[in-house]
């Protein structure tokens with residue numbers, strides 16, 4: 001039987017919540033019932049002299065730009081400034097097995113019955129149950145209560161693959177790109193789709209960083225949110241870049257990526273004109289980036305996330321450096337990120353991915 005009815009463990013000592021912010025964190029009041037047991041890692045972006053108020057009763061550590069520069073020294077150059085991409089610093093300094101990252105304009109959503117959604121609990125459920133990247137289950141998540149593998153699903157594949165990423169969605173303000181926001185300024189997402197899907201092996205997806213959880217030990221070093229914001233020619237492609245790198249590495253290492261439940265309520269539409277300026281180059285660059293990631297092949301001796309990521313950075317430099325010099329800088333920053341990661345996580349740096357590479361190709 002694929003589904004299990006045991007209660008979802010809290011994992012309160014195994015999971016950190018990472019929040020990038022330029023605002024006060026009053027949104028936490030609404031999440032208190034779900035987030036209070038957890039340790040928060042707050043990455044304060046922008047002016048480090050600004051005081052960020054954290055509501056009473058939360059256990060947290062807060063890092064501003066001065067802290068990032070102090071901790072990483074010259075390697076701080078790989079952490080974006082004045083962009084939510086800075087959140088990946090929180091992934092690096094965490095010591096926990098799991099990460100949940102959420103934006104400070106995301107609130108508790110309600111399901112169609114009116115019940116408040118504990119997004120964190122659903123992400124934990126998603127991460128603790130296997131994925132099915134090698135064969136699509138038409139009844140969606142076979143490990144969910146009340147579901148299973150359907151007839152014709154090979155029994156040899158029903159053990160599934162370890163889940164590395166749980167990608168949640170958003171009610172109200174959808175994560176649209178600027179052109180779509182401009183054309184449909186009043187569109188709101190009111191559709192609650194009660195499904196969790198594994199993204200099939202060999203398929204990329206647009207990963208949004210607003211409501212995202214992942215197994216830091218399985219895939220953490222791939223979750224670099226790139227060079228965005230101040231001094232960079234592009235923004236709002238931080239999570240996209242991380243998602244494309246993560247997916248090709250998950251496919252290579254035999255790990256799964258899920259998308260769907262849980263929903264959060266995204267309350268604030270960012271300015272579409274500001275977003276257009278940030279996204280502009282990305283909108284045509286991605287027509288070259290996607291074929292690149294679709295054609296990425298990682299050698300068999302890339303048996304750890306770090307080795308995969310370094311190999312990927314070489315291919316980025318070789319194949320995307322000619323698209324724009326930005327990708328030469330990004331490829332170098334990818335290496336700096338891994339160096340910084342391994343410096344802050346020395347024990348993990350030595351561990352190899354002890355995971356099957358999925359069924360023989």
Ligand SMILES: O=c1ccn([C@@H]2O[C@H](COP(=O)(O)OP(=O)(O)O[C@H]3O[C@@H](CO)[C@H](O)[C@H]3O)[C@@H](O)[C@H]2O)c(=O)[nH]1
Pocket residue numbers: 019020021022023044045046081082083084085086102103104105175208209210235236237238239268269270
């Ligand atoms: O310079 C900044 C701007 C914002 N933040 C913090 O990042 C998140 C997201 O900010 P916001 O909600 O204003 O922006 P969105 O357009 O909704 O962000 C989504 O789009 C993508 C941006 O790359 C990403 O998937 C989502 O984050 C908030 O917590 C801000 O406080 C920041 O740190 N620095």
Ligand SMILES: [Mn+2]
Pocket residue numbers: 103105266267268269270
């Ligand atoms: Mn937002």
